[in-house]
Amino acid sequence: MTAACVIGWPIAHSRSPMIHGYWLKRYGIDGRYDRVPVRPEELDQFLERVREGEYAGCNVTIPHKEAVFGKVRIADPATRRIGAVNTVYRKDGELVGRNTDGLGFILSVKSAIPGWSADGARVAILGAGGAARAIVAALIEEGARSVTLINRTLERAEALARHFGSPVSAAPWDNMQDRLSEADLLVNTTSLGMAHNPPLDISLSSISKRTIVADIVYSPLETPLLKAARARGNPAVDGLGMLLHQAAPGFELWFGVRPEVTPELRALLVADLEAAR
Ligand code: ATR
Numbered sequence: 102m103t104a105a106c107v108i109g110w111p112i113a114h115s116r117s118p119m120i121h122g123y124w125l126k127r128y129g130i131d132g133r134y135d136r137v138p139v140r141p142e143e144l145d146q147f148l149e150r151v152r153e154g155e156y157a158g159c160n161v162t163i164p165h166k167e168a169v170f171g172k173v174r175i176a177d178p179a180t181r182r183i184g185a186v187n188t189v190y191r192k193d194g195e196l197v198g199r200n201t202d203g204l205g206f207i208l209s210v211k212s213a214i215p216g217w218s219a220d221g222a223r224v225a226i227l228g229a230g231g232a233a234r235a236i237v238a239a240l241i242e243e244g245a246r247s248v249t250l251i252n253r254t255l256e257r258a259e260a261l262a263r264h265f266g267s268p269v270s271a272a273p274w275d276n277m278q279d280r281l282s283e284a285d286l287l288v289n290t291t292s293l294g295m296a297h298n299p300p301l302d303i304s305l306s307s308i309s310k311r312t313i314v315a316d317i318v319y320s321p322l323e324t325p326l327l328k329a330a331r332a333r334g335n336p337a338v339d340g341l342g343m344l345l346h347q348a349a350p351g352f353e354l355w356f357g358v359r360p361e362v363t364p365e366l367r368a369l370l371v372a373d374l375e376a377a378r
Contacts, residue, residue, distance in 0.1 A: 104155070105355040106135035108147060109162035113138075116370060117160050120348045123369060124360040132356050144168055151189065151196060157355040158190035160348070166200075166231065173198035179238045182265065185231055187347065190354040202232065203239025205347025206317065210286070212346070212362065213338040214313055219243035225280050227251050227301070228290035229258040229271075232317055236290060237265055249284070251277045253291075282307040289316045294324035296378065301326045305333055316340050320374050341370055 107117040113136075121134035137159070139147045144165055151159060161169045166185035173189055173196040175181050186198035211217055222245045226233050229252040237248055248269045252258035258271035272280045281287060287308060293301035295318045303326070305314070314330035319340035327337040345362045353359045 102131050102133055103157050103356055104133040104135065105157050105159060105351070106137045107160040107162060108137050108139040108144075108165060110138055110140050110164060112136050112162070115160075115162060116344065116373065117162075117348060119369065119373060120345060120366065121352055123366050124352050124358075125356070127363075128356075128358045128360065130356050130358065139165065141165070141168065145172070148172055148189075148196060151191065152194070154191070158188070158196075158351065160351055161187050161189060161198075169198055172196075175199075179203065179242050182238045182241075183235050185235070188351040188354070190351070199350065200235055200238075201347045201350045202235035202343070203237070203242075204350070205345075206236045206288075206315075206343045207239050207243055208346035208349075209342025210313065210315060210338050213342055214336055217313065219245050219286075221246045222285045223247045223283055224286045224288065225249045225251060225277075225284035226288045226290055227277075227293075227303075229254070229261045230290065233290040234261060236288060236317075237261065237269060241265060241268070247283075249280045251280060277303065278307045281305070281312075282309070284308065284312055286313045286315065289318065289324070289326055292318070294318050294326050296320050300324075305329055305335070308333075308335065310334055311336075313338060317343055319344055321378070322371060322374060341367065341374075345370065 107115050118134050118136050125132045169186045180200040183200045188199045188201050219240050229250050249272050250258035251272045253274045255273045262269045262271040292298050313336045315338035316324045317340040318324050322339050330337040349360050
């Protein structure tokens with residue numbers, strides 16, 4: 102039986118087992134997807150178990166994404182630029198790491214807005230943390246025309262803009278309206294708007310009616326930002342799509358089937374998120 106898992110510390114709240122469990126059943130695969138708590142000091146030992154074949158691979162979440170990046174082979178340029186890994190698989194006896202978060206975001210927007218492409222898009226991103234980093238790398242890969250990082254701590258956005266180079270630039274949080282008015286896509290990657298956090302308190306009055314507004318927060322599913330966007334008639338993309346789509350490449354690598362993000366899977370997750378509130 103092929104097995105994969107998700108590692109993190111803590112790991113109890115990960116929804117990856119629900120996603121992969123759904124796909125294993127749907128495709129009738131004799132496989133297993135475990136939730137494995139791994140303390141930082143146990144990481145090397147765990148990766149050795151994967152190397153020896155106990156698992157076909159794993160998803161990696163907080164706090165291990167950067168540490169795993171330094172311990173496995175990185176094969177693709179986007180992951181190298183991100184500096185963090187969320188998916189590990191075995192190839193020729195070696196562990197290979199990828200980051201599928203940014204691609205998951207792109208696929209999520211594509212599936213919510215048919216016909217949308219990042220190619221040529223002007224994007225404004227709120228936040229400059231790990232999630233922003235993964236999304237920027239994927240946007241560049243897909244040919245975005247410009248990416249502006251708007252962050253409370255400007256230096257952090259500037260450092261990230263330098264890291265990626267053109268077409269990425271940084272802008273201060275307190276003076277974001279000009280940047281928003283130029284955006285085809287606005288993405289919130291901060292934790293603002295998440296349950297138990299303050300809402301994201303920004304004005305959407307300067308954005309165009311066509312600007313797509315996306316949030317990577319998925320609890321609640323409709324954040325105050327998305328609610329405000331929908332009220333203005335703007336297309337809105339919630340954070341659940343990114344969670345679902347980032348999972349697909351790992352499943353394919355471990356179990357050999359490219360899985361589909363179905364409405365049924367989405368409904369399963371929505372019900373689970375509702376129950377947890
Ligand atoms: P992740 O890896 O999930 O992106 P992170 O690295 O902790 O998480 O980044 C969180 C982001 O949310 C940062 O951009 C942070 O801004 P700072 O760089 O200034 O810390 C942003 N953020 C968190 N709380 C915020 C708040 N109250 N107002 C504005 N931005 C906030």
